[in-house]
Amino acid sequence: MTGGGNNHILRSKEISFIFDGANVTAHEGETVAAALLRAGITHLRNAPNSGTPRGMFCIMGACQECVIEIDGRKAEACRTTISEGLVIGRVPGV
Amino acid sequence: MFDAIVIGAGPAGANAAILLSENGLKTALIDEQRDAGGQVWRAKSESILEASITDAGEQGDALRDRLKSSNVITKFNCRVWHIERLENGHWLLSVVGGVEKKLITKALIIATGAQERVIPVPGWTLPGVFGLAGATAIFKEHMMAPKRRTIVAGNGPLLFYVASETLSLGGRVSAVISINSRTDWLKSLPAMLSNPSLIWQGLKWIFTLNKNRIPIYWQHAVKSVEGENMVDGVTICKVDQNWAPVEGTDQYIHGENLCYGQGLMPAVEATHLAGADHHYDEKLGGWVPTIDQWGRTSVAGLYACGDNAGIYGALAAPIRGSLAAQAVCEDAGINIDRKAEIKKLKVAIKFGLAATALTIPRSGLEALITGETEVCRCEGITRQEIDFEIKTGAQSPNAIKSGTRCGMGPCGGRYCMDSVALITQHRTKKSREEIGLPTARPPLRPVTIDDISDDLDYDDLPIPGVSPL
Numbered sequence: 001m002t003g004g005g006n007n008h009i010l011r012s013k014e015i016s017f018i019f020d021g022a023n024v025t026a027h028e029g030e031t032v033a034a035a036l037l038r039a040g041i042t043h044l045r046n047a048p049n050s051g052t053p054r055g056m057f058c059i060m061g062a063c064q065e066c067v068i069e070i071d072g073r074k075a076e077a078c079r080t081t082i083s084e085g086l087v088i089g090r091v092p093g094v
Numbered sequence: 095m096f097d098a099i100v101i102g103a104g105p106a107g108a109n110a111a112i113l114l115s116e117n118g119l120k121t122a123l124i125d126e127q128r129d130a131g132g133q134v135w136r137a138k139s140e141s142i143l144e145a146s147i148t149d150a151g152e153q154g155d156a157l158r159d160r161l162k163s164s165n166v167i168t169k170f171n172c173r174v175w176h177i178e179r180l181e182n183g184h185w186l187l188s189v190v191g192g193v194e195k196k197l198i199t200k201a202l203i204i205a206t207g208a209q210e211r212v213i214p215v216p217g218w219t220l221p222g223v224f225g226l227a228g229a230t231a232i233f234k235e236h237m238m239a240p241k242r243r244t245i246v247a248g249n250g251p252l253l254f255y256v257a258s259e260t261l262s263l264g265g266r267v268s269a270v271i272s273i274n275s276r277t278d279w280l281k282s283l284p285a286m287l288s289n290p291s292l293i294w295q296g297l298k299w300i301f302t303l304n305k306n307r308i309p310i311y312w313q314h315a316v317k318s319v320e321g322e323n324m325v326d327g328v329t330i331c332k333v334d335q336n337w338a339p340v341e342g343t344d345q346y347i348h349g350e351n352l353c354y355g356q357g358l359m360p361a362v363e364a365t366h367l368a369g370a371d372h373h374y375d376e377k378l379g380g381w382v383p384t385i386d387q388w389g390r391t392s393v394a395g396l397y398a399c400g401d402n403a404g405i406y407g408a409l410a411a412p413i414r415g416s417l418a419a420q421a422v423c424e425d426a427g428i429n430i431d432r433k434a435e436i437k438k439l440k441v442a443i444k445f446g447l448a449a450t451a452l453t454i455p456r457s458g459l460e461a462l463i464t465g466e467t468e469v470c471r472c473e474g475i476t477r478q479e480i481d482f483e484i485k486t487g488a489q490s491p492n493a494i495k496s497g498t499r500c501g502m503g504p505c506g507g508r509y510c511m512d513s514v515a516l517i518t519q520h521r522t523k524k525s526r527e528e529i530g531l532p533t534a535r536p537p538l539r540p541v542t543i544d545d546i547s548d549d550l551d552y553d554d555l556p557i558p559g560v561s562p563l
Contacts, residue, residue, distance in 0.1 A: 008144070008145065008146050009142060009144070009145045009146075009237050010142070010143045010144035010145070011141050011142060011143060012140065012141040012142075012143055026141075027141035028140075028141060029139055029140030029141035030139045030140075030141035030236055031139065031235070031236070033232075034139065034141075034232065034235070034236040034238065037232065037238075037240065038238065040241070040242075042221035042222050042324050043221040043323050043324060044221065047219070047471070047472075047474055048474075049473055049474035050468060050474030052219050052220075052468065052474070053219075053220065053221055053323045053324070054219060054221060054471075055220075055221025055222065055223075055324075056221075056224065056228070057223065057224060057225060057228060057471075057509075058210065058224075058225050058227070058228045058509075059224060059225070059228035059229075059231045059232055060127075060133060060227065060228060060231050061126050061127070061539075062209060062505060062508050062509075063225075063471070063505045063508065063509055064472070064503075064504035064505050064540060065471065065505075067504075073542070074542075078231075079126070079127075079171075081128075081140075
């Protein structure tokens with residue numbers, strides 16, 4: 001992900017969260033999807049039937065491709081706001 | 095109990111809600127996103143403290159400000175998963191993400207907007223492939239673009255916006271692949287001139303692409319997306335007038351992201367579930383609820399406005415919201431006169447209709463969906479399996495669903511059912527109207543058992559004592 005090109009953008013302070021055991025940096029208040037995309041993490045899970053790799057696709061809460069796991073519950077990365085120290089896991093796939 | 099509930103806080107729905115509450119109706123506005131604006135005027139993330147002002151941002155902010163100073167009760171991060179009509183004609187909504195699990199209203203306006211049509215090709219499920227509209231969501235909300243190379247492919251005006259915006263946010267664009275020809279665009283220009291400022295905006299996009307020497311492949315389509323665990327590039331080919339791939343014209347283009355979409359379709363699952371009559375109109379983007387010019391559907395107390403009632407675009411949406419609000423008021427015995435808006439609507443829809451016309455699927459498009467393509471992303475159902483169902487007698491989306499599980503996964507068929515209908519149309523030569531929509535069923539969005547079950551205390555369960563032997 002790139003900061004903003006020609007645009008002047010001031011972002012909130014950096015925080016960190018855990019995705020699948022690894023530390024990832026994000027800006028406070030952004031979505032999990034945006035933070036993962038910035039970190040270059042696109043492969044979020046494998047499809048339950050075909051086993052093919054999947055990542056965020058519609059980015060508006062419709063396709064359910066970006067589901068992740070927080071506290072044992074499924075959540076859409078594109079509709080979840082990051083907070084400091086959030087621990088996110090992958091949804092078990094094939 | 096509300097006088098009116100509006101589902102969808104985009105320019106149409108939010109505007110309708112504001113007008114209703116200004117006219118004294120107790121109104122709630124529900125949206126699954128965290129603020130109003132819809133997709134087109136999507137709110138910036140809280141992580142952006144300061145940024146240069148954009149047109150869409152300004153319009154969205156104005157709408158959000160109006161909403162905040164109104165009496166509308168807003169329910170954001172909130173999803174309606176079921177809609178039922180009660181015997182007295184009121185509406186019962188089942189909701190997750192809010193305080194209440196059930197809401198009741200006299201009038202219901204559905205303003206759920208559009209969804210994207212994405213034609214499946216081998217590899218379209220790879221991480222790094224985003225919907226074109228999805229890319230705009232990231233731009234608007236987070237003001238960033240993928241750092242690595244982006245390929246932009248599909249049709250309609252969104253293509254050029256996405257490519258140009260990727261560049262201005264500091265990203266890189268490998269190529270733009272437009273299934274529309276230059277002639278398609280020239281033909282749509284006269285109607286688009288109804289909105290010179292949007293034409294000007296479009297020219298600026300093209301200018302940005304030219305300045306950055308981004309190749310534009312006119313009348314080309316993505317044949318397959320290549321890569322192991324992420325996108326490595328795409329194979330493109332030329333298409334004929336009907337958008338069927340032309341053999342021997344393959345080319346490979348490198349890139350790590352693909353923004354890909356073939357136009358917008360009305361998101362009709364809510365009006366469909368609520369029991370309104372629908373018909374197929376390709377000029378309006380596909381299936382639409384049958385409405386009068388104000389937005390009244392075939393069911394009393396149920397109204398539709400915005401792109402879910404036909405893709406007229408963002409210019410027309412606020413006007414359509416006003417008209418629907420007027421209908422609700424009138425039906426509640428309150429008079430507000432906004433007839434002047436109908437005139438405005440006639441001008442506003444010209445641009446939207448011309449843009450939608452560029453995206454109407456042509457007969458050759460289905461040939462891009464090869465046998466091994468996963469058409470249903472959720473259940474992993476391939477075109478071959480769908481073809482087999484049709485060959486053995488399935489004639490409708492319902493039959494294909496029950497035969498294969500296609501469309502029964504978490505997305506609720508949103509990303510496959512249109513392609514299933516395209517394939518069925520090709521195989522059976524039936525019209526889209528004859529093929530029909532699959533039966534609407536709750537939940538409208540995936541919900542957990544926790545979300546939908548009432549609070550339960552096991553001690554309250556009426557368990558009879560052990561019967562004496």
